Amino acid sequence: MTHLDHLYRVAFHLVKKKDEAEDLVQETYARALGSYEQFTLGTNMKAWLTRILYNHFFDDYHRRRRWVSVEDRAERGEEELDYWGKVAAENPGPESDVLHMELNVKITDALGKIPEEFRVPIILVDMGDFTYAEAAEMLSCPVGTVRSRLSRGRRLLHKHLRGYVGVEDEE
Amino acid sequence: MRCEEAQELITALVDKELAGAEKLAVEDHLRACSKCQLIYREEQALKTKVRMVAASMSAPAELRERILSDPRLFPPKAEPQGFWHGLWRPSRSPLQAAFAVGILILLVLPVLYLMQPARQTVGLTALETHGKILARSLSLVKAGSQQEVKEQLVRSVEQRFAPMGYDLSAMNLQAVGGLMQEVKGRKILVTLYEGQSPSLTCYTFLGTEQDAPQGAAVFFDQEKKINFYIFSSGGINGVLHREGALICILVSRMPMSDLLEVARSKARSA
Numbered sequence: 001m002t003h004l005d006h007l008y009r010v011a012f013h014l015v016k017k018k019d020e021a022e023d024l025v026q027e028t029y030a031r032a033l034g035s036y037e038q039f040t041l042g043t044n045m046k047a048w049l050t051r052i053l054y055n056h057f058f059d060d061y062h063r064r065r066r067w068v069s070v071e072d073r074a075e076r077g078e079e080e081l082d083y084w085g086k087v088a089a090e091n092p093g094p095e096s097d098v099l100h101m102e103l104n105v106k107i108t109d110a111l112g113k114i115p116e117e118f119r120v121p122i123i124l125v126d127m128g129d130f131t132y133a134e135a136a137e138m139l140s141c142p143v144g145t146v147r148s149r150l151s152r153g154r155r156l157l158h159k160h161l162r163g164y165v166g167v168e169d170e171e
Numbered sequence: 172m173r174c175e176e177a178q179e180l181i182t183a184l185v186d187k188e189l190a191g192a193e194k195l196a197v198e199d200h201l202r203a204c205s206k207c208q209l210i211y212r213e214e215q216a217l218k219t220k221v222r223m224v225a226a227s228m229s230a231p232a233e234l235r236e237r238i239l240s241d242p243r244l245f246p247p248k249a250e251p252q253g254f255w256h257g258l259w260r261p262s263r264s265p266l267q268a269a270f271a272v273g274i275l276i277l278l279v280l281p282v283l284y285l286m287q288p289a290r291q292t293v294g295l296t297a298l299e300t301h302g303k304i305l306a307r308s309l310s311l312v313k314a315g316s317q318q319e320v321k322e323q324l325v326r327s328v329e330q331r332f333a334p335m336g337y338d339l340s341a342m343n344l345q346a347v348g349g350l351m352q353e354v355k356g357r358k359i360l361v362t363l364y365e366g367q368s369p370s371l372t373c374y375t376f377l378g379t380e381q382d383a384p385q386g387a388a389v390f391f392d393q394e395k396k397i398n399f400y401i402f403s404s405g406g407i408n409g410v411l412h413r414e415g416a417l418i419c420i421l422v423s424r425m426p427m428s429d430l431l432e433v434a435r436s437k438a439r440s441a
Contacts, residue, residue, distance in 0.1 A: 008230035127225035151182035
């Protein structure tokens with residue numbers, strides 16, 4: 001019963017702006033209503049709506065090639081982006097950061113810094129509670145790709161959040 | 172197993188997406204490698220935190236209002252709109268708002284789906300109405316100009332929507348009259364065009380593509396990104412398409428190819 005909140009969360013972390021996220025969600029409902037005959041009763045409506053939202057995001061918010069990966073770029077002989085080194089340089093640690101920043105603000109901010117190809121699986125799997133198979137279907141990519149992007153995305157996110165999220169939180 | 176090989180498997184283990192030999196292998200590795208064990212626990216902690224952040228974020232109240240005032244989602248009908256606005260007032264609890272969304276998604280859409288057979292009659296009704304108009308068994312509001320016809324029809328639906336207007340002068344057809352027809356409680360605006368070509372009636376109403384008769388052929392216009400539904404009965408042809416919340420059906424005895432061309436040439440791109 002919370003599809004609106006779910007869709008807004010996904011949209012917000014995709015586009016990173018409140019107004020654009022609202023536009024995206026509103027358009028998602030309009031498109032869903034316009035194509036409800038394509039929805040099969042008894043199937044996962046949350047996944048169906050999320051797929052509509054993501055497709056709209058992909059079509060209208062950026063028209064770059066889907067899933068242009070670090071590996072793909074490397075294969076084409078282009079310079080591989082040194083995300084890890086960049087993150088380390090940008091994130092010297094809590095001592096020099098805003099000390100009293102709310103953790104959720106910090107996580108939202110950190111997510112926004114992660115390249116889309118790594119961010120989207122985190123949004124879908126960690127925030128949306130989708131399985132790898134569901135996320136793979138939405139993103140039109142293999143399940144293995146979701147797994148590898150998620151793994152790298154989490155490592156990247158963890159580096160951004162160094163000092164804010166650790167095993168001590170669980171203890 | 173090397174630590175580098177374990178990275179992705181640890182992620183999958185955290186997400187409970189691992190089984191069989193891979194699961195056993197990474198669990199063995201974790202028992203023997205304190206470094207990867209720490210990574211596993213860190214990833215678990217991170218996932219927990221991200222989930223907490225997600226759970227704390229709700230859709231803004233103004234987004235709910237925007238959705239409710241979107242005519243594509245909620246055609247301006249008095250009673251349903253009041254009901255929804257009542258449910259969605261910002262002063263209501265988030266639970267009630269969530270309930271309303273749930274109702275929209277879980278009840279309205281399936282109901283619309285199940286209502287298909289009843290709504291499919293509108294397309295066929297348009298064909299029947301066209302026959303009655305040609306037989307002069309239905310009285311029309313006559314007017315001197317297309318604008319007058321339009322104004323009278325708009326008033327008949329309390330200005331909630333207007334009939335789609337077509338300039339068919341190139342086909343030597345002029346709007347000569349109209350009527351407001353009620354089908355199962357839905358108001359349909361009908362405009363009659365007459366002249367030297369076969370007469371044409373245009374039906375405008377709030378609806379969906381499901382108002383096309385069952386079995387109607389679908390023609391997708393690549394350029395305008397619109398589906399056109401074509402159907403016939405007793406030598407009378409019909410073409411239906413949607414523009415936003417409005418459905419337009421053109422009906423005539425002219426050849427289907429000509430009628431479809433009229434609809435395509437006048438329809439606004441999606």
